[in-house]
Amino acid sequence: MKKYNLLISDPLSEDGMRPLQEASHIHMVMNLNWNTEQLLENIGSFDALIVRSQTQVTRELIERASNLKIIGRAGVGVDNIAIEAATEQGIIVVNAPNGNTNSAAEHTMAMLMALARKIPQAYLALKQQKWDRKSYIGVELKDKTLGIIGLGRIGAEVAYRARGQRMNVIAYDPFLTKEKAEKMGIEYGSLDDVLRIADFITVHTPLLKETRHLLNKEAFHKMKPGVQIINCARGGIIDEDALYDAIVSKKVAGAALDVLEEEPFLNHKLLKLNEVIATPHLGASTIEAQENVAIDVSQDILRFFNGDPVRNPVNMPSLDNELLQKVEPYFPISEKLGEFLIYLTDEVVEEITITYTGDLIKNDLSPLSRKVVKGMLKRHLGTHVNEVNALYLAKKRGIEIHESKTYTKKGFSNLITVKMKTKNGTRSVAGTVLSGLGPRIVKVDHYHVDVTPLGHIIVIHHTDQPGVIGKMGSLLAKHEVNIATMQVDRSNIGGDAIMMLTVDKHVHDQVLQELLLFREIHQVRIIDL
């Protein structure tokens, strides 16, 4: 049995990793002390890598990772992973988005309360033998307004907890509707509303181009005097210079920070301000969260190496069980349609249109489209192409991919038609899965056929006239090529026709050349699927 080498480069829960430890086909190496150079030097021998937020999985590291197939992030944020580079290399990235939600929300509440009551500052004074009750007068949370920017998993949990503290909550999230806010018992607002109204502002967005420095000089300017800020999401969402100035100018009364732009942060100027309290990125650091994320990521790594679809892909569409059950039977035919079609041309492919017809169209069919494109590219790019990088590789080669859906049924409960445009015209192939019989190619261009897409296939375009089949049969017999099945269709009597043969062995070029010597035969394609 093939053994896969797995590197774990950040501290993870041992209990959570047990499924991987017990898997006989996984060889786990835990190395928490490698510096960047050592990582670069050694990454080439690993099939899988698991990290938290500490290891920087840069483009350079990914480009050195010639055997890497999967990167697991035991947590939510993937801003330490060069996702684009991973996608280009066909490396799947998975994360564990649900396991630390609760802990991060609880940490946010702990920071909110500690900030409001100046607990860390008072504790520090006590440790320094100072009994000072005047300097640490706080504020109540009850009836204050908490502004939440980013109402995803953690933001929503924070909202529920803040309501429990009898706070008013106003939230901004591009996906938040008035109805949803009402249902949650909170107010829905724009970003400006949140900045203007809130007494405390907590951010819970990912770090993206759009969220970098979301709280900047202008944003602080719009806030209420005396506002307090919490960041238990990602360093970089807040412009740290702007926050520093806003605190020094007394516009902002305090800030609680679990994360900063550069970590570890020991000598940051913000930490020198009395108004700032901080923790060293501890939002997910609970026994429960660490066990949860380690289990989730381990299971996805195992699923991947067992050939099963992963649950939490970051650079591919995710497939829940319900969707998987519907689309999985169509995986083989989708890939074979792509593989088959590419044999029909010697020209550069400019455009691919994948049309889905039938019951399946209510679902996200992009996993099938990825299979089609993978099948097409595989012939020329080999095993390097997979479901992760197929669309990227097609785009890089200037191939436009279109997907369309139509309800109109044409005799099959579901039909997938793939059309390929080259400078010489278009060719197409359609396929389905027949109940109890499996995948079938049912149409090539406008001809109807019924062929299992497997093994060696000869596609012959010819003129419909007596004797062609006989001549062709004798020629194949002369070369000891046994015909397994044969399909014929034509445009009209005496017009253009197609013959599709499945044969028992690979057909050599010599046979193809001899077939083309027959006047009635216009084109021959030898296909090995």
Ligand SMILES: NC(=O)c1ccc[n+]([C@@H]2O[C@H](COP(=O)([O-])OP(=O)(O)OC[C@H]3O[C@@H](n4cnc5c(N)ncnc54)[C@H](O)[C@@H]3O)[C@@H](O)[C@H]2O)c1
């Ligand atoms: N401190 C920690 O240890 C810790 C632990 C867990 C998660 N996190 C971080 O917390 C953040 C949130 O995690 P999550 O699991 O809730 O993610 P999530 O994807 O469930 O939620 C993020 C939300 O932000 C919203 N959003 C995106 N752009 C926005 C914008 N410009 N303005 C307002 N909202 C926007 C999204 O619509 C989404 O609803 C992430 O940055 C994650 O990395 C930190």
Ligand SMILES: O=C(O)[C@H](O)COP(=O)(O)O
């Ligand atoms: O995004 C996350 O999941 C958190 O920031 C946790 O990061 P960590 O795994 O390094 O604690």
